[in-house]
Amino acid sequence: MKILGLSLSPRKDGNTVILLNEALSGAQQEGAETELYSIAGKDIKPCDGCWGCRKAGECHIKDDMQELYTKMLEADGIIYGTPVYFYNMTGQGKMVIDRTLALGGRLANKVGGVIAVAGSFGLADTVKDLYFYMITRRMLPASFIAAYGGGKGDVKDLEKCMKATGDLGREIVKIAAKKFEYPEGGTHIAYGTHTR
Numbered sequence: 115m116k117i118l119g120l121s122l123s124p125r126k127d128g129n130t131v132i133l134l135n136e137a138l139s140g141a142q143q144e145g146a147e148t149e150l151y152s153i154a155g156k157d158i159k160p161c162d163g164c165w166g167c168r169k170a171g172e173c174h175i176k177d178d179m180q181e182l183y184t185k186m187l188e189a190d191g192i193i194y195g196t197p198v199y200f201y202n203m204t205g206q207g208k209m210v211i212d213r214t215l216a217l218g219g220r221l222a223n224k225v226g227g228v229i230a231v232a233g234s235f236g237l238a239d240t241v242k243d244l245y246f247y248m249i250t251r252r253m254l255p256a257s258f259i260a261a262y263g264g265g266k267g268d269v270k271d272l273e274k275c276m277k278a279t280g281d282l283g284r285e286i287v288k289i290a291a292k293k294f295e296y297p298e299g300g301t302h303i304a305y306g307t308h309t310r
């Protein structure tokens with residue numbers, strides 16, 4: 115069982131990474147193999163909307179996203195961690211999310227968790243957007259952590275939050291062990307009444 119913690123913060127070793135590491139140590143306690151991947155300092159370009167991935171089954175942009183694709187595909191569970199940047203995930207995080215279009219339906223049935231951290235506002239909006247994203251990928255959303263911390267390392271003082279974060283990691287392993295599967299033949303795009 116592999117759990118990937120994916121930090122979408124450009125700040126090295128900040129609050130998002132601290133919380134993700136806490137969740138991953140919880141996951142390790144449940145017997146999972148874990149890895150933290152931080153996008154800080156990585157070369158990840160935005161999706162150019164070419165839709166070539168639909169035909170080719172892969173993204174033509176050869177940058178650090180290629181190594182991240184492999185890690186995401188190998189994981190049974192992915193914990194997306196992001197700071198709030200103006201009521202949403204970071205711009206860098208959104209670029210990662212958009213680039214996963216190239217994985218088509220291959221994230222389906224993976225368990226997903228969310229960790230969002232903000233100085234003061236925008237947590238609910240950020241968590242919600244990552245949940246909607248997971249639904250389009252047919253992932254199984256687990257719980258989330260919404261933490262308040264502005265300065266680097268502030269979240270370490272949030273005793274209850276740190277405990278809950280470890281619990282999230284543990285729970286994701288337990289959920290993944292149940293081997294949830296969506297029914298065959300469905301679409302990985304969320305259903306909408308606006309479509310014909």
Ligand SMILES: Cc1cc2nc3c(=O)[nH]c(=O)nc-3n(C[C@H](O)[C@H](O)[C@H](O)COP(=O)(O)O)c2cc1C
Pocket residue numbers: 123124125127128129130131196197198199200201202231232233234235236263264265266267
């Ligand atoms: C460009 C930018 C935008 C931000 N926007 C918000 C915001 O909308 N709401 C908020 O509460 N904090 C905001 N923050 C503060 C960060 O969410 C906060 O410092 C967080 O702890 C950073 O996480 P990190 O240490 O993992 O990078 C912003 C920070 C930056 C750099």
